[in-house]
Amino acid sequence: MTAKRVSYTLDSSLQSVNTAEETAQLLAAKAGFDEDNCLRISMAVREAAVNAVLHGNAYDPNKKMTVAFENTGRALVITITDEGRGLDVSKVPDPTTPENLLKQSGRGIFLMRSFMDEVRIRLLAPGTEITMVKNVSGPAEHHKEASK
Amino acid sequence: MSMKSMTRQVNGITIVDLSGRITLGEGSVLLRDMVRDLVTKGQRKILLNLGDVTYIDSSGIGELVSAFTTVRNQGGELKLLNLTKKVHDMLQITKLYTVFDVKDDEAAAVAAFK
Numbered sequence: 628m629t630a631k632r633v634s635y636t637l638d639s640s641l642q643s644v645n646t647a648e649e650t651a652q653l654l655a656a657k658a659g660f661d662e663d664n665c666l667r668i669s670m671a672v673r674e675a676a677v678n679a680v681l682h683g684n685a686y687d688p689n690k691k692m693t694v695a696f697e698n699t700g701r702a703l704v705i706t707i708t709d710e711g712r713g714l715d716v717s718k719v720p721d722p723t724t725p726e727n728l729l730k731q732s733g734r735g736i737f738l739m740r741s742f743m744d745e746v747r748i749r750l751l752a753p754g755t756e757i758t759m760v761k762n763v764s765g766p767a768e769h770h771k772e773a774s775k
Numbered sequence: 776m777s778m779k780s781m782t783r784q785v786n787g788i789t790i791v792d793l794s795g796r797i798t799l800g801e802g803s804v805l806l807r808d809m810v811r812d813l814v815t816k817g818q819r820k821i822l823l824n825l826g827d828v829t830y831i832d833s834s835g836i837g838e839l840v841s842a843f844t845t846v847r848n849q850g851g852e853l854k855l856l857n858l859t860k861k862v863h864d865m866l867q868i869t870k871l872y873t874v875f876d877v878k879d880d881e882a883a884a885v886a887a888f889k
Binding site for chain 2: 641644666670673674677681722723728729730731732734735737738741
């Protein structure tokens with residue numbers, strides 16, 4: 628299958644978060660994912676978009692969020708970029724440990740990692756780039772294929 | 776669909792029927808304000824009926840946690856009723872399922888308050 632890539636540049640608003648989520652749902656279905664995986668993908672995209680708009684760009688009207696979707700045929704690769712101060716992932720605590728369990732926030736990246744097969748976070752200058760991968764046949768199948 | 780809430784009283788327990796999406800923005804703010812309002816009015820036994828909640832994100836989960844601790848810090852109890860699969864899965868993934876007292880029968884939930 629030929630790789631297809633679409634990219635959107637969006638304002639730092641809640642409306643953009645909803646747009647990113649809805650687009651992810653549509654493109655995941657188009658890529659052939661079942662209903663449960665479409666939901667997981669769109670939830671991960673929502674969390675990454677919230678991260679970009681709220682924690683990254685802090686709703687700054689002069690800063691944009693970029694959301695790119697690439698269907699490689701074997702996976703859906705989603706990249707979300709902001710123009711904020713940059714996210715130091717080493718400082719994000721595990722939200723499932725007893726001391727963090729009752730904290731109000733800090734679950735976004737954990738959920739992205741739970742819902743997707745691969746999550747990479749890269750610091751830009753300025754900003755943060757989050758790349759999330761969902762394999763069409765699931766992680767085990769993908770690794771089997773890759774090791775052949 | 777944005778979040779909606781209806782409040783009713785059963786045997787001294789405040790039951791809040793929530794529907795729609797509990798997400799960053801309108802839904803999570805509505806939930807926060809509603810719980811704070813109930814606590815301010817002296818309601819200490821609150822049952823959140825999530826049976827018609829179609830979607831929840833990390834902000835919504837955070838608001839459930841915040842509601843739980845707000846009520847508990849006032850010496851009260853907050854329980855959850857009728858989790859949909861989506862909400863149930865989110866609570867399982869985030870390891871919060873055992874933190875909350877979760878019920879699937881309203882009468883049993885009401886009776887479980889101390």
